[in-house]
Amino acid sequence: MNKHFEDAWYYLRRAGEHLSVGIREEAEPVERRVRKMLGREKAEEVPPSGRQRLEAELRRRTPRRVEVGGKKAMRRAQSGIRRYRGGSAE
Known part of the structure; x- marks a missing residue:
């Protein structure tokens, strides 16, 4: 794939991640009010420490990065x- 397309896909993925985080943050107060009216409040969670958050992020993203990197290396x-064999050798 052309390097420009790879860059575009990377930035598109990043934009999507930022969009989802932003929407969640904007909708959180509304969700809290609706849950309170319905009597279904969430139990207050203790925010994870920096290390816990980093570990969770690595667990979530690493398998995908390894898969993509492995496929690129194979290609x-x-x-x-x-090229070494002089064309399409199958």
């Missing part, structure tokens, strides 16, 4: 082998 290796 590059296959492409290099094809």
Whole structure:
């Protein structure tokens, strides 16, 4: 894939993540009021420490990054082998 498309997909994903976080933050007061009116308040959660938050983020993102990186490495290796053999060798 063209480097420009890879960059565009990266920034599109980042924008989507920021959008979802922003929407959650904006909707939180409304959700709290509705839950209070319905009698379904959430139990107050203790905010995670910096380390806990970092560990959770790494657990969530690392498998996807490894998968994508592995697939890219395989494509590059296959492409290099094809070039070495002089074209499309199957």
